[in-house]
Amino acid sequence: MPELPEVETIRRCLEDDIKGETIEDVWIKRGSRLFRDTVGDAALKRALSGRKITRLDRRGKYLVMGLDSGSALVVHLGMSGGLYLIEKENSVPDHTHLKLEFSKKNLVMVDPRTFGRVLFSKAGEVDSNVVLSALAPDPFKGSFTAVRLRESLSGRKLPLKAALLDQRTAVSGLGNIYADECCFRAGVHPERPAGSLSATEAEKLHDSIKKVLAEAIECKGTTIRDYQWSEGRSGEFESRLRVYGREGEECRTCGGRISKSRIRERSTYYCPRCQK
DNA sequence: AGTAGGACCTGGTGGC
DNA sequence: TGCCACCAGGTCCTAC
Numbered sequence: 001m002p003e004l005p006e007v008e009t010i011r012r013c014l015e016d017d018i019k020g021e022t023i024e025d026v027w028i029k030r031g032s033r034l035f036r037d038t039v040g041d042a043a044l045k046r047a048l049s050g051r052k053i054t055r056l057d058r059r060g061k062y063l064v065m066g067l068d069s070g071s072a073l074v075v076h077l078g079m080s081g082g083l084y085l086i087e088k089e090n091s092v093p094d095h096t097h098l099k100l101e102f103s104k105k106n107l108v109m110v111d112p113r114t115f116g117r118v119l120f121s122k123a124g125e126v127d128s129n130v131v132l133s134a135l136a137p138d139p140f141k142g143s144f145t146a147v148r149l150r151e152s153l154s155g156r157k158l159p160l161k162a163a164l165l166d167q168r169t170a171v172s173g174l175g176n177i178y179a180d181e182c183c184f185r186a187g188v189h190p191e192r193p194a195g196s197l198s199a200t201e202a203e204k205l206h207d208s209i210k211k212v213l214a215e216a217i218e219c220k221g222t223t224i225r226d227y228q229w230s231e232g233r234s235g236e237f238e239s240r241l242r243v244y245g246r247e248g249e250e251c252r253t254c255g256g257r258i259s260k261s262r263i264r265e266r267s268t269y270y271c272p273r274c275q276k
Numbered sequence: 277a278g279t280a281g282g283a284c285c286t287g288g289t290g291g292c
Numbered sequence: 293t294g295c296c297a298c299c300a301g302g303t304c305c306t307a308c
Contacts, residue, residue: 003301033285061302079302080286095286113285115302158279167303175301222301244301265281267300 002077004139004173005216007061009235010083015056017085018065018107022052025101032097033114044120047071048100060135060172070123074132078115084108135172139209144171149209150202153194160197161190161263170194171209177222177244180269182208184243189275190268191261215240243269 002010026045028035038044048067055066063083065073075083085105086092092099098109098118109118121129136152137144152170153163163170164179174182183190185208188201197205216222221235242252246269247260256273 006301076302078285079300111285112287113300113302115285117303156278162279165302177301264279266302 002061002081002221003175003178004058004061004213005178005219005237006221006235007063007077007173008058008217009220010077011056011058011063014083014085014107017105018053018056018102020052020054021102023048023050023067023100024103025049027092027099027101029097034097034109034111034116034118037117038120047120047122048073058138059132060138060167061175062132062135064121064126064132066126070126072121072126074119074121074126074129075109076117076119078111078113078117080113081109081111081116084110134168136167136169137171139171139173139213144206144210146199146203146206149206150197150199153197153202156194158194159191159263160188160194161266161268163194165264165266173213174209176266176268177241178209178212178216180244181212181242184269184271184275185212187275189272190263190270243271245269 026048028041028045035041035044047069051067051069053065054068057064057066061076063075065075067073077083084093085107088101088104088106092108093110095110095112096108097111100107109116119129119131127133137148149170153160156163161179161183164174164182165176180190182205186201186205188197188205216237219235219237219240222237222241223234243258246258249258250256251258251271251274254271254273256271258269259272261268
């Protein structure tokens with residue numbers, strides 16, 4: 001579910017509350033798929049217990065929880081994941097896979113569909129982590145430029161949207177909603193071969209990606225179904241969506257009808273008149 | 277190598 | 293009310 005703006009919202013919401021907290025105890029759901037890529041539950045518990053949280057960073061859609069040992073817990077929320085601070089006396093919600101106990105609160109990771117995953121990077125290995133280091137530039141980093149964007153797409157024949165969804169190629173952090181919104185604002189059709197963008201179009205797309213994501217972060221993300229950024233509060237970008245989920249409705253720019261198609265088995269929304 | 281499509285899961289919704 | 297098919301914001305693997 002969460003794309004970059006939702007993950008960034010969660011990060012900002014949690015950072016101040018967990019930074020400096022010591023992990024007093026760890027609970028991991030038995031046999032949870034989310035930990036399939038870690039060292040094993042027992043070893044992970046040992047690595048986390050007693051450690052102090054020093055920072056909460058974001059790389060693309062990943063959250064990186066830095067510890068005073070120099071290691072880091074790396075979390076991806078998949079389609080349905082969430083991180084919540086709960087009162088110590090409250091029992092954990094359904095589908096909780098991880099609980100970190102602090103002195104006054106507990107942090108839980110909830111994920112009904114179990115598409116999320118948790119990784120662990122040992123001290124000094126965070127920057128060389130195979131998953132994180134393979135990510136394309138973060139849209140808010142200086143390495144994400146219009147030139148780099150166009151180069152990463154050049155020669156590729158797959159649909160532009162498919163290229164934008166690939167976290168390791170052009171840009172990291174875009175998902176199904178924001179990829180559609182960015183294509184719309186840039187005036188480019190999502191089915192265009194990725195390599196067919198002109199320099200001007202690549203600049204517009206680069207600009208749109210930064211603006212759409214920044215605006216969505218300001219709105220604390222989008223709420224389509226069950227996404228909540230913290231204990232029951234919801235994002236407000238939904239009312240600003242220009243194409244996503246608006247099949248048959250009026251385009252706010254040209255008055256035409258929004259179309260829906262499928263790209264790589266993902267629902268795709270666009271305005272056939274505004275997007276060439 | 278690059279690309280397409282299904283697989284992996286649970287829960288909510290809308291149609292009958 | 294109940295049942296069922298379909299849909300969902302993300303990767304990941306396999307096959308062409």
